[in-house]
Amino acid sequence: MRQLSLIAGTDETRALDALFINAPLRDYTLRPRTNDYTLPVLGMAYIATYARQAGFNVGVLDAEAHGLGIEEAANIVNKAAPRWAAMNLLAPTYEMSAQIAAKLVPEIALMIGGHHAKAMPDRILADPRMRNLKALVLGEGELRVAALLENEQRRRELPGVLWRDPISGTRAGGVADARTSVQMLAPDIDALPYVDRSFLPQDPYRSAPTATDRRLAGSRGTDWLTAAASRGHIEANIVGSRGCPYNCTFCGAAWSANPDVKIRVRSPENILGELDALNSQHGVTAFRFVDDLFLGAKRVIDEQMAAFTRHGIGERFVWDATGRINVLDRLTDQELEALVENGLREVALGIESGSDRILTAMDKRIDAAMTERVARRLVARGIGVKGYFILGFPGETREDLDATVQHIRNLWEIADHHPGDVRASVFEFRPYPGTPVWQTLIKDGYNPDELLAYGDVDLTQDGADESMRQRDEFNFSVGIQFGGVPLEDVRGTLAMLTREQHERNQNGQEAAA
Template identity: 80%
Template sequence: MPPLSLINGADPTRTLDALFVNAPLRDYDERPRTNDYTLPVLGMAYIATYAREVGGFNVGVLDAEAHGLGITETARIVNAAQPRWAAMNLLAPTYEMSARIAADLSPDIALMVGGHHAKAMPDRVLADPRMANLRALVLGEGELRVAALLEDEQRRRELPGVLWRDRLLGTRAAGIPVGGTSAQMLSPDIDALPYVNRAFLPQDPYRAAPGEADRRLARSRGADFLTRAARTGHLEANIVGSRGCPYNCTFCGAAVSANPDVAIRVREPEDIIGELDLLHAEYGVTAFRFVDDLFLGVSRVITTQMAAFTRHRIGDRYVWDATGRINVLDRLDNTALELLVNNGLREVALGIESGSDRILSAMDKRIDAEMTERVTRRLVERGIGVKGYFILGFPGETREDIRATVRHIRNLWSIADANPGSVRASVFEFRPYPGTPVWRTLTDAGHDPDTLLAYADVDLTADGADESMRQRDEFNFSVGIQFGDVPLREVRTTLATLTREQHERNQPAAGEISV
């Protein structure tokens, strides 16, 4: 009997209205998963929470990636659970996994899909014979429309942004909205949505081992809960503070040109703080990660949120990490940076991407290497950690561009070594995503979409034996194409070298955990 206990959040005594399935990044029947933790599927959990708490439906989440399930086992669990609907979020690297699972599902189970890949290539998904039982393809934010579909499949005819294949005519059909409900359906009021029910997430909240940022914070700020966290780690949770992004980084699926339908919205500070306090009260969470693009990406958002954090003394009770925009942080004065410190900011994740100004311009990043070093110095001087994301193998990249990125990373490490804050470098091989500006550039240049979609995992872990690469195994994917001047083998060697150096830097010095 398949382990139905792996389904999160469902009531086993009731008929299952929908099972939301997060496909694995690769078939773990062929090569077992080596990393211990994967990012939670917050978007899927938002939809499941709304369906349950507002719609009254019995729903569950099967996170096959978090559980390290193979294709066959995932399909067996879904079929054994016998939901009325199976729902999948389609992403380019996992599309093949999702399609193979869908092909193995019982014909009695209706299928709905959403996600970036469904939005970027809806006709391709609808035409895939493995998706034969696909009854609804939902473009964009799904909370309200998924609940409507669970209530009555026929409502798809009146729902905006819902597509399906007409079985008789073989053509694409689309819902036609009735009345003035279109905007609300496509962009729900995010402050009115219920807080994510963590019962749907198998690894969130989670116990994080103490890191360099925790140790440095404990030494510099001295709060009791920081001292405890430096020894035992925090209980941490991921959170979303906004939806949408106003920037147009050419490689990013969230680029504004790829999402003209998305209204950019920021949650009210009191709504966010209410969720922080609820997670602390229910689970004991003391550290939070804001995973959206805007929390430290727009000046007025920073000003509004930090005023509320100060009123509620957030920095005395919690620490938090967030994504940020380098050009926005560069414009903040020292008083604003000190306010972030006092309000508990532990680490900022920055899309640095390259040390080559030529490549940064091609990416439309609106930054240069000098600005990144200036912002990093100002942050780490105040004890704020920096996690920098970098891309190697971008189209048109030369050996000198890659050397510039390596120099840039080592310069950032040197800046951190002289200051209270730390710098972590996370390096990735370039992958093209459909719907992004660079995807259009590549296809216009003659690249075959089928070739650009041929994702495969790359084992840089030596089957789990290389500890420095093991925790990032879920990110080692490639389409196997050399887009720049540097051969892929050389790109991957550079990636692995930087990752191993970072792993060594992550190890605490003897006696350093004692604070």
């Protein structure tokens, strides 16, 4: 019963139509989690919510959030006995997913989707561990998953649904007319129901008070911000758009890897409706937009901020968002002030490198000077910056690596003289199937099996333990030296920067206490 209680959102009085499974990044029976929070599976929850609205009894088993092992996760699925088990395949979790799938009883039909399924469908269809596979769904799944739950035979009329022919062993796929394909592959995101948070075991959640929250409380003087600064916000993650117009070579969201994805932004009214609903239902006062680029187009920023201003969002909430450096660089001071007034607390930026040469190779359309200029303008207004960086990118030299280290320290120095903070999240490069850099590596002669051999990164010998890294799911590698710097030096630099950021976090908390 304890195991079955880990299934979120299901109606226990009815037979289970589908159980959506988020596989663990590693087998936690071998090494337990060191952190107790992971990113919520919003995409899976969107599909589950739509399926429930269509009348089906569904649940979500987030094995990563619960720190489950392979055997335990498979046992929970088998005991729950759903008609369908549905998995979201990502390259780092594929092996875990395949091992769980291999342990499912034959009576449970398997449905899969996700970036990895889209990038390598034939490889997955040929995997004997996926013997229960009845439907591989390419792209956004809400409408097609509901159709499959209604009747498995509908797969023959659904676009972007594949399976292995039981007689020939070859790929088979559904077909549909052009109009149906557009509706099924790119649903109107304003018409989708708000995510049912009962499917997410860790969202909303209460966050720890931060120095930024205390600063905002002091500057705005509102009772709710003062209360949140003392005990922490109740926070929720939210998606404001789908698709990305950029083609960063390492990214699974690159437009060249997703030619079927139509870029869509939710209307301001639709987003504001979800913010209000989360506040009234769960007391949420802080939001994190986790889509690829919420602040990624000036037209969208202008439209959203006008609506935020009309509805007084900055007086009631704070929020964090992803952003695009070159877009923020073009905003006027007045437009940046509008972000502040509307409650923007922190922007997550894909900075990636301090080397302009590597940034060009990544097709980032930025340079280090632009990043420092944008960071200075943001932190001067009290907006925090969370920067993501990649070490060990193909072709990276020692000079490039040193430039990134100096760039991070320059950003920290800028933050030290302004009210906003800069946090650096630094990771070792790992290739993802379907991305532009993956295609280049394959052309250069790399073995796909070796590029898919994801494993843990152990930084303890370099003086950094995993507790410094906040989230387990990003701590992995394929163990290949892609640039000119030895892998042990890349990891030594990664550990050094992780340790320095951890110390900055600790000092900031002590200063705010």
